[in-house]
Amino acid sequence: MASKPGILTEWPWTRLGSFKYVVLAPWAIHSTYSYLVKDTTQRDLSNFLIFPMLLSRVLHNQIWISVSRYRTAKGNNRIVDKSIEFEQVDRETNWDDQIILSGLLFYLASMYLENGSHLPLWRTDAVIWTILLHTAVIHPFAEHIAYFALFSIPMLSTVFMKNISIISMAGYLTYIDLMNNMGHCNFEHIPKWLFSTFPPLKYLMYTPSYHSLHHTQFRTNYSLFMPFYDYVYGTMDKSSDSLYENSLTRKEEVPDVVHLTHLTTPESIYHLRIGFAHLASEPHKSKWYLWLMWPVTLWSMMVTWIYGRTFTAERNVFKHLKLQTWAIPKYNIQYYMKWQTESINRMIEGAILAASDKGVKVLSLGLLNQEEGLNSSGELFLRKHPQLKVKLVDGSSLAVAIVLNSIPKTSQVVLRGKLSKIACSIALALCQGGVKVYTMREDEHKKLKAMVSNEAGHNLILSQYGTPKIWLVGDGLSEDEQKKAPKGTLFIPFSKFPPKKDRKDCLYNSTPAMLTPKHLENVDSCENWLPRRVMSAWRIAGILHAMEEWNMHECGNMMFGIEKIWKASLENGFRPLTTSVDPKPN
Incomplete structure (x- = not known):
């Protein structure tokens, strides 16, 4: 250039x-x-x-x-x-x-x-x-x-x-x-019988593999659409026929790690890698012109609702590991409909069994596919299939590790949001480390109090007003509760979805995620709302389990060693995200 x-x-x-x-x-x-x-x-x-x-x-x-x-x-x-x-x-x-x-x-x-x-x-x-x-x-x-x-x-x-x-x-x-x-489609689909039935056709119509050699060898296969002139002038690549036959017989790739996610909003179909490439390459944000496509959006929703099945959305390579992302064609709103629970779990179970049959080593559950109210963080599938070969990972331990390591040096924090497995683990680790954890609701305080020892329990404090400037937040954080935070508060989410940013005078961290190393290849799309080359904790956890060959599940009530998985993430090249400004320690 x-x-x-x-x-x-x-x-x-x-x-x-x-x-x-x-x-x-x-x-x-x-x-x-x-x-x-x-x-x-x-x-x-x-x-x-x-x-x-x-x-x-x-x-x-x-x-x-x-x-x-x-x-x-x-x-x-x-x-x-x-x-x-x-x-x-x-x-x-x-x-x-x-x-x-x-x-x-x-x-x-x-x-x-x-x-x-x-x-x-x-x-x-x-x-x-x-x-x-x-x-x-x-x-x-x-x-x-x-x-x-x-x-x-x-x-x-x-x-x-x-x-x-x-x-x-x-x-x-x-x-x-x-x-x-x-x-330029990069997959061979012209059937061999077509040329066998009409041999002269090979001079009149090229194949995807034929033209690919022009872009890889550069000095051969010049003709566009019609190979006739390459045959006349002797510029046809000698490997054209063998590449064509090898591409035709190439089997579907078997990944080492599968990340199982799902659609989020009706517009999210356009933000997938197989949707609009430009939108997929940017963090998920609503675009005005997508409203003009509402007939197509409505049609796609109806198709996924009635005929939808799990599909491959992305392929990556991490050192020697082959990675794939599979998507369940269900939207966020459907995960909160009780009458959809059985259908969703059936699709998740089908994906898990398919991965196991193919020889996939690890399958990580993303977003709401591991919701506690849906399938007990994946434990439902282990109970039904105790001899499951593929290892199920919900990534909770790495999410906890990322949140703990993103907290600036402080002596007190506010914990607010749905008390998930991740939230409880964060509270327990902080209390044991001598950090005071403020809760704003009595039921949350009682639940956490029952989990910690008497010695660490004095670090749990019930207060309607959160004076600390570090807030660890999850699902269920309301606008009124955000208003109670002091000016300059740093909100650190431990949830899978980012909180609504109602305070312009405060800072908001990303949901648990890390920067990916350069040896993660074939990365041309963003994971939902995350920036480029940033990957969620739940997705990274599956890669780490495969890289470290941890032959165990991490789902249900099971938690992996927080320090161990944090160390493994750094050793494999992942790096923490940094905030633009750190609030002053309390």
């Missing part, structure tokens, strides 16, 4: 960001208005259909991106094992800019080119000439301007020949998108 990019490096509308599609708005509005108000004999259907055609191209490309990411995460028929990182996602966020450019060119052609408007719906000679003219196009030698110049030859030629039609133009663009996406 050039150190000083030229004037044609950036797209003209780059600075518009998410609003870049407004450059098409005047043309689309004018086209629609003209079609609606003009007489039937004067309406230009071809001009009117330009914008819907552009939308169909966006949808077509997005489907290929999602399918490609899903298939490469599973591993079957994968061609190249090269990792994708955030840098690549950032470079490719403008993948739809070429669609915007094509839209502008189509509108200009419709307006200024003779025979470029009022196109008929179908002409047989237009289709034939488009196919014949396309065979002269080889791999583009420059960037998008040259790319469009080359691939516009069949369309411009039929315009000047006065036989272009709507179908020939739309069909040609769909074909270009189909072949371009197929060549």
Whole structure:
């Protein structure tokens, strides 16, 4: 890449960001208005259909991106094992800019080119000439301007020949998108019988594995879409056939560690790695334009509700370990519906048994999949399957360790929120360490008092007003309770979900998580609301159990050694998150 990019490096509308599609708005509005108000004999259907055609191209490309990411995460028929990182996602966020450019060119052609408007719906000679003219196009030698110049030859030629039609133009663009996406999808899916039935087809249509060699070997397989010219000029890679056959027979990858998570909000489907790559590469935040997609969101909710089953959402590599993230197609709200409990547990159990049958070493339960009220932090599955081969991990010990090690030096803290297994362990460790723990509710105070020894019990204090500036908070923290905190309070969550930030004069830590080391590969998406290359404690715990070969479960009432797992996390390259400002010790 050039150190000083030229004037044609950036797209003209780059600075518009998410609003870049407004450059098409005047043309689309004018086209629609003209079609609606003009007489039937004067309406230009071809001009009117330009914008819907552009939308169909966006949808077509997005489907290929999602399918490609899903298939490469599973591993079957994968061609190249090269990792994708955030840098690549950032470079490719403008993948739809070429669609915007094509839209502008189509509108200009419709307006200024003779025979470029009022196109008929179908002409047989237009289709034939488009196919014949396309065979002269080889791999583009420059960037998008040259790319469009080359691939516009069949369309411009039929315009000047006065036989272009709507179908020939739309069909040609769909074909270009189909072949371009197929060549870069990184999984082989063209069946062998197709070439056996019609042998000449191997010269007329490339395969994903064929084109992948152009990107890995660089000096072979130049032809785009049609290998014919590579055969003619002797530039076909000798390994093309063997790579094709090996990719076709490649089996689904068996991971060492599986992290089992679930969908959170209706919009979260777009933030998955198999959703919108740009959204997945950023912490989960609601976007205004996703509201415009509510019909698609509603449809996806109905599909997951009725036909949903666990799917592979992500693939990573940690040293010698193969990692996968599986997702239960259920939303947060469903986990709090009692009538959904059996269905959710059945899906979790199915995922656990599937992992065990495949030979997975460790399965970590993420988010609400380990909810105590749902399955007793996974203990339900151990009772049903005592001989389970895969080790279940809820990550509680590492979550406790992270919270304890993120507390600035202090003599007192406030503990507020649902008294989970993690909360009780944190309170016990602090009281035994001589730190005074303030609770704000009598029932919570009594429960904790019964857990600690008499010697440490004097460090538990019941108080309606929390004067300490360190608050350890979990689920159930209310806005009124946050108001009781002094100015400058540091809120440290021990819950799986972040608390609502109601105080602008206070600081909020992340939910228990750590920075990942560089040897965690193929990381191009954020885990829910966490920043880039930050991983939740519950997910890290599964990796550590596999790395250290701890042949034991950690779920139900079981807790792993807090110091031991904290030390293991640091030795394996994970690092604590730091807050911007630490409050003054009390």
